[in-house]
Amino acid sequence: MADIVKQILVKPIQLADQVTKAADEASSFKQECAELKSKTEKLAGLLRQAARASSDLYERPTRRIIDDTEQVLERALNLVLKCRANGLMKRVFTIIPAAAFRKMSAQLENSIGDVSWLLRVSASADDRDDEYLGLPPIAANEPILCLIWEQIAILFTGSPDDRSDAAASLVSLARDNDRYGKLIIEEGGVGPLLKLIKEGKIEGQENAARAIGLLGRDPESVEQMIHAGVCTVFVKILKEGPMKVQAVTAWAVSELAANYPKCQDLFAQHNIIRQLVSHLAFETIQEHSKYAIASNKATSIHAVVMASSNHSNVRNVVDEEHQTQIPHPMGNQTPNQMHNVVISTMAMKGGAKQPQKPSNNHVRSNSQGNVKQIHQVYYQHQQNVSISGANIKGRELEDPATKAYMKAMAARALWHLAKGNAPICRSITESRALLCFAVLLEKGTDDVQFNSAMALMEITAVAERDTDLRRSAFKPNSHACKLVVDQLLKIIEKADSELLIPCIKAIGNLARTFRATETRVIAPLVKLLDEREADVSKEAAVALTNFACTENYLHLDHSKAIISAGGAKHLIQLVYFGEQIVQLSALVLLCYIALHVPDSEELAQAEVLTVLEWASKQSYMTQDETIDTLLQEAKSRLELYQSRGSRGFH
Numbered sequence: 001m002a003d004i005v006k007q008i009l010v011k012p013i014q015l016a017d018q019v020t021k022a023a024d025e026a027s028s029f030k031q032e033c034a035e036l037k038s039k040t041e042k043l044a045g046l047l048r049q050a051a052r053a054s055s056d057l058y059e060r061p062t063r064r065i066i067d068d069t070e071q072v073l074e075r076a077l078n079l080v081l082k083c084r085a086n087g088l089m090k091r092v093f094t095i096i097p098a099a100a101f102r103k104m105s106a107q108l109e110n111s112i113g114d115v116s117w118l119l120r121v122s123a124s125a126d127d128r129d130d131e132y133l134g135l136p137p138i139a140a141n142e143p144i145l146c147l148i149w150e151q152i153a154i155l156f157t158g159s160p161d162d163r164s165d166a167a168a169s170l171v172s173l174a175r176d177n178d179r180y181g182k183l184i185i186e187e188g189g190v191g192p193l194l195k196l197i198k199e200g201k202i203e204g205q206e207n208a209a210r211a212i213g214l215l216g217r218d219p220e221s222v223e224q225m226i227h228a229g230v231c232t233v234f235v236k237i238l239k240e241g242p243m244k245v246q247a248v249t250a251w252a253v254s255e256l257a258a259n260y261p262k263c264q265d266l267f268a269q270h271n272i273i274r275q276l277v278s279h280l281a282f283e284t285i286q287e288h289s290k291y292a293i294a295s296n297k298a299t300s301i302h303a304v305v306m307a308s309s310n311h312s313n314v315r316n317v318v319d320e321e322h323q324t325q326i327p328h329p330m331g332n333q334t335p336n337q338m339h340n341v342v343i344s345t346m347a348m349k350g351g352a353k354q355p356q357k358p359s360n361n362h363v364r365s366n367s368q369g370n371v372k373q374i375h376q377v378y379y380q381h382q383q384n385v386s387i388s389g390a391n392i393k394g395r396e397l398e399d400p401a402t403k404a405y406m407k408a409m410a411a412r413a414l415w416h417l418a419k420g421n422a423p424i425c426r427s428i429t430e431s432r433a434l435l436c437f438a439v440l441l442e443k444g445t446d447d448v449q450f451n452s453a454m455a456l457m458e459i460t461a462v463a464e465r466d467t468d469l470r471r472s473a474f475k476p477n478s479h480a481c482k483l484v485v486d487q488l489l490k491i492i493e494k495a496d497s498e499l500l501i502p503c504i505k506a507i508g509n510l511a512r513t514f515r516a517t518e519t520r521v522i523a524p525l526v527k528l529l530d531e532r533e534a535d536v537s538k539e540a541a542v543a544l545t546n547f548a549c550t551e552n553y554l555h556l557d558h559s560k561a562i563i564s565a566g567g568a569k570h571l572i573q574l575v576y577f578g579e580q581i582v583q584l585s586a587l588v589l590l591c592y593i594a595l596h597v598p599d600s601e602e603l604a605q606a607e608v609l610t611v612l613e614w615a616s617k618q619s620y621m622t623q624d625e626t627i628d629t630l631l632q633e634a635k636s637r638l639e640l641y642q643s644r645g646s647r648g649f650h
Contacts, residue, residue: 005054008066009047015073016044019080026083032101033083036076039108043069046115057122058156060187061149065118065138069111076104110137117146121153148173148183155192163196164204167211174214181215190215190228197233197245205245209237213252222260230256231263231270238275243398243406250276250409257416264421273417273424277431279410282395283403284436404445411440411451418458422469425462428455429473438483441491441499449499453491456484457502460509464546474513485510485521492524495531501539504528508543516557522547522565529570529586534579541574541585548592559596568593568606575611580620587615588627591634598634598641609638 023037047069050057082096117136139146147169154166170189174181184190189211196208212230216222237249253272257264267273395403414433418425428434437452444452463470474481491503507521514521528540544567547558562568571593574586593600594608603609612635615621622628 003054005057005059005062006051008063009051009054012066012070012073013044013047013051015070015077016040016047019073019077020044022077022080022084026080029083029096029101032098033080035105036080036101036108039105039112040073040076043073043108043112043115046112046119050115050119053119053122056157057118058149058153058188061118061121061146061153065111065114065136068138069115072104072107072111076108079104113137121150122157144173144180145183145187148180148187148189152184152187152189152192155189155196160201160204163192163200164207167193167196167200167204167207171207171211171214174211178217181217182221184211185215185221185224190225190230194229194233197237197249202242202244205237205241206248209245209248209252213248213255216252216256216259219260219262222256222263225256226260226263226266231266231272234267235270235272235275238272238279243395243402246279247402247406247409250279250406250413254409254413254416257413257419261420264417264419264424267417268421268424268427273414273427274431276410276413276417277428277433277436279406280414280433280436280440281431282407284407284439285432404448407440407444408447408451411437411448411455415451415455415458418455418462420458420462422462422466425459425466426469426473428459429469432480434459434473434480434484438480438487441484441487449497450502453499453502453506456488457506457509460506464509464512470510470513474510476513476515476518481513489521489524492528495524495528495536500536504536504539504543508539508546511543511546511558512552514547514554516554519561522558522561526562526565526567526570529567529574534582537574537578538582538585541571541582541589545585545589545592548589548596550592550595555592556596559593560600562589562593563597563600563602568600568602568608572606572608572611575615584621584624584627587621588630591627591630594634594638595630598637603638604642609635609642612638 019040020037023033023040026033047066050062079096079100114136117134135143135146151166151169151173154162158166170184170193174184193208193211197205197212200208212225216225234249234253238246241249253267253276257267398406414428418428434456437456440448440452441456460474463474476482485507488503488507491497491499492507504525507525522544525540525544528536529544531537531540544562546552548555548562552558568590571586571590574582575590578586590608590611594603594612597603612631616628616631616635622631
């Protein structure tokens, strides 16, 4: 950096010396040249001062100001050289307006002001003495740019409190205007912000993380921040930072992932998923350390053993090595559990005998030297192990509001990271995150509940398209899956919160996972078809369509269940009188039911065939070829069966 700045300053310093020398040799306009010489000497002094302080100068404004200064000095040199003209003829034909000197004098004065401001803004906090820097002349056309320069310069050289205030100012600028955010990135603001996140005080770290989140409003900006190392900094904070900073960092992750989905995999490669799930599980489910994401790659036999039966024993050894005497994070260990921990640790440290399963004997018999080996492997395979005891202790001391905000932002980050990304969804579901979401849907704060519901909606949307993920994560006999479905159904049955639509979508996405006997899911959705809000009715119809569509193997059973729950009459009302966004969804569902259960007496009595005939004559309902084809097939089936069965029905 210092070498670059010195190179930038070489030419303007040389030009200033040339102007001074040429002014001494002027044969005309001597007074005006003397004035230009005086200002040029002052400017040269400032440029040499800048060269001596090159290591402290902020490069972006330095380039801009020195480039402008260089151009001014070139023009000054050309003007002064004209005053050296010898001979009568040269003087006659060399016309120099008096205004040229006034204009050049003003430009040199502006350059002096610009370089003086550059030196002040790049000075350390002690040298600056809290003086008001003002705006340099170069800021006349774009004052915001110089304000951004000033704040970024403070991030480089200011005191911890000043750096925090500067980050807060950048937050305000980035929030106000997208263009200001782009300027902050272009002027090199990301690097010092990331440095502040790593090294600053808590308030400064929060402001810097919030600024990073606000700056990532478009794919190009996010990509630039990714190249600047934001992933590495964020994962370090989520692992070791104060919880308040971790919460804002998780929010920033969610913003970057939402605005640039391609960065999802980059975050996942840095193990951010594991850290977020850890925050989600803390004080949510018992013994949350067992619910970390398991590593898919074990690099040694020892690692394989460590990742399985001896997981808890290794954790005990490491805790003993760190001498962290803290209470269990859940505060509910039984005496037997605590006794096992003590005995296990004593066996590790002193060779005491402890009756255990044969698979643990090799760990129990290790000497003190082997404990260090286990300690090393523990940290190499953190994907299988919980967060450190010291971090748990720090978390426990946080106030409830901070803990709730941390969970809300962790869920929000997982929501946006999971969107459309099967590998990340698989990582999330292989942990105990589903169990966490189920608990948080019931007991979390409003924000936690909403973000958890949205995360489940995105994960199930991916599972709907990914057969392997659906079969592994949402098996009917899975305890976590059952709890998730129970909570989703409770919210759907209450039908009185903003969680309703994401929960409806989640259940609809899981339609292929339900058995034919799982009829409890259908009735609450059918009931929502009679909802006054069009959005709710539409999503209920779409969800039920996932049950009744041909792609669902159990479509016949589900179609009958929808009819039994009274779905036909609701759908007819929606097709006839619903808003347009609801009509098409209701029509598609009605067509599938008619297609699969054409001999239904309920459909005949409800005169569904008449409804379909009416719909086929509505141009806006048949514009979509898929819907039109489905409508014609359903009509044909109903005409065949209803005409035969009508005699029996009457």
